[in-house]
């Protein structure tokens with residue numbers, strides 16, 4: 035089949051090999067990891083051995099020397115684990131924790147954090163959200179007080195993916211007493227004295243490690259300042275486009291998988307003397323779902339194409355995030371409905387898929403925040 039732009043034959047070859055690896059090494063364990071509420075840290079090592087934690091990073095740090103399109107393949111294919119939590123834990127490391135170090139880090143920081151992260155030896159998390167600051171990022175209150183040789187950090191982060199297992203947390207802090215847009219900085223905080231985490235129970239993404247992290251009088255040396263002092267807001271903004279694209283790609287992958295599995299079920303399950311797929315109402319529903327999945331793919335790939343071409347496609351990326359996350363949840367709900375009572379049972383994948391998809395309209399900037407951005411971009 036001809037690849038859909040912006041992907042080329044080379045990307046499709048990568049896709050086939052990534053898919054094979056995921057279906058062999060991750061998918062068979064995903065159910066157990068969901069039950070355990072945890073996937074093992076060794077997964078990072080396995081991915082690293084395939085070069086998958088550094089697809090877009092330069093060779094000098096142990097990466098594969100590729101670009102965002104190679105990572106896009108990985109992010110979309112991770113949906114094939116069938117476990118949103120597993121995909122999220124890997125995604126947080128690859129798509130949100132390490133990119134700021136790559137873009138804004140000093141050479142020494144790249145050697146100390148990025149290279150071991152690519153080797154799967156150090157796991158990363160991005161710590162921005164706080165109990166009192168989610169959508170309103172500028173309201174964050176984790177305080178970094180300057181002291182000789184660095185800062186003392188006090189405060190609390192919440193809902194942080196990889197928050198228990200992470201060896202380092204790329205952390206947004208208030209570096210002036212006023213904070214806000216001109217008073218936020220980023221520190222790379224190592225797990226150590228004064229850093230404690232507690233895991234949170236949640237509706238979906240069970241295999242992922244979502245945690246509150248408390249910082250109590252944590253000394254952070256000055257060489258761990260990431261980017262410019264008080265320039266952290268720009269750093270937050272810099273990765274939002276990729277994070278949102280990654281979420282859209284994840285939704286596109288999950289929708290495709292759910293559709294394929296539901297079509298298979300609709301051919302197997304008989305009611306009133308024929309397979310479900312033989313009933314016009316179900317067939318039409320499946321057609322609508324395929325149309326929705328295709329629309330989401332087109333909108334996402336268009337945003338991705340612009341992004342890799344070096345445009346600043348805020349409008350297209352925001353639309354892709356807004357469209358795909360809600361559409362994915364709606365598609366999962368429709369797939370669950372087609373499964374009937376089975377769809378409500380833990381033993382069927384679709385129950386989990388529906389729970390997992392519910393995060394999309396909240397995380398990485400909620401639907402309401404996307405609409406606010408679009409309102410501005412569209413000049414409303």
Ligand SMILES: Cc1cc2nc3c(=O)[nH]c(=O)nc-3n(C[C@H](O)[C@H](O)[C@H](O)COP(=O)(O)OP(=O)(O)OC[C@H]3O[C@@H](n4cnc5c(N)ncnc54)[C@H](O)[C@@H]3O)c2cc1C
Nearest residue numbers: 160161162163167168169193194195396397398399400402
């Ligand atoms: C499973 C999970 C994993 C996460 N992982 C991470 C992570 O790794 N790192 C990290 O930093 N964060 C992470 N988050 C946090 C996530 O980004 C936030 O939950 C999200 O940005 C929303 O913030 P909030 O929860 O504080 O909601 P709030 O900001 O309190 O918003 C509550 C509701 O009000 C709406 N709302 C807010 N302001 C407005 C407005 N002006 N107009 C209209 N509606 C508005 C919101 O859209 C939302 O529906 C994660 C969250 C979850 C649930």
